[in-house]
Amino acid sequence: MFPLDFLNNSILLSGVEIGTHFYWDIGDISLHGQVFLVSWFVITILLILAFLGTQNTARIPQEWQNFMESVIEFTQDIAKNQLGESFYRPWVPFISTLFLFIFGCNWAGAIVPWKLLILPEGELAAPTNDINTTVSLALLTSMAYFYAGFSKKGIGYFKRYIQPTPILLPINILEDFTKPLSLSFRLFGNVLADELTISVLVLLVPLIVPLPIMGLGIFAGSVQALIFSTLAAAYICEALE
């Protein structure tokens, strides 16, 4: 009877749950608890890494400091490639935070076996598979590039909307809405698509077959984090020009 039990258990573990959430009710607001739990986990890991990296800083970096310095150099390069040598420095913290948080979220969802922890409703997964997380990140990006434009040019920033010809005004205004829309949908769709594919495959064949897709999920998660932060930097650069 053991194999059958195993099969049943694995099907229970791999149930496709979408649209069910672990609600926390605070006053009139209901929050998606599973998103908060996993994002706190990611934030804790990032904080621990940052703490380890800045303990006993030495002139010749070693161990954790070395690792964190290479990570920061990588995220710095994302900002530098888009924004250029002279403008990139003030935006390094923002771009790095976006990259590290999204990267951490995607990998936390892809690597940590959350399904072993059973919640009363919903399931723990990558926080970026909830549209609220990605929309908030995308709106933050919008606010960041508006801030960049206004702080650089003041009210003259609006000249951008009639830039080639005034005929393009509606399209230029529309662009401000499509930018956060496409940013958030891209990240949300990719992460959710990965998790859906994995859970459907696990439902069909619980062993070995889903492994390549999981590897693809890990790769796609890192690429999506790179894309999101690169695009954020590109939008900020567009506003600064």
Place this chain on the structure above:
Amino acid sequence: MDSIIAGASVIGAGLSVGLAAIGPGIGQGTAAGQAVEGIARQPEVENQIRGTLLLSLAFMEALTIYGLVVSLALLFANPFAS
């Protein structure tokens, strides 16, 4: 849910992903082919080409993902299912 609405939603969900995959598929194929050509011609700029290629592939993939989001909305958050 009304059975006609359910059936139409499922067909629509399948079509939205399937049709949304055609264009980006052709586009990604063209882009990857051109990138390989570029690398074959100038192997020393492989890293730059790879970076640009990945970025543009993600842009194209986003179009399919929009179709996926539409189909997920139809299946799991259907606005017409009262």
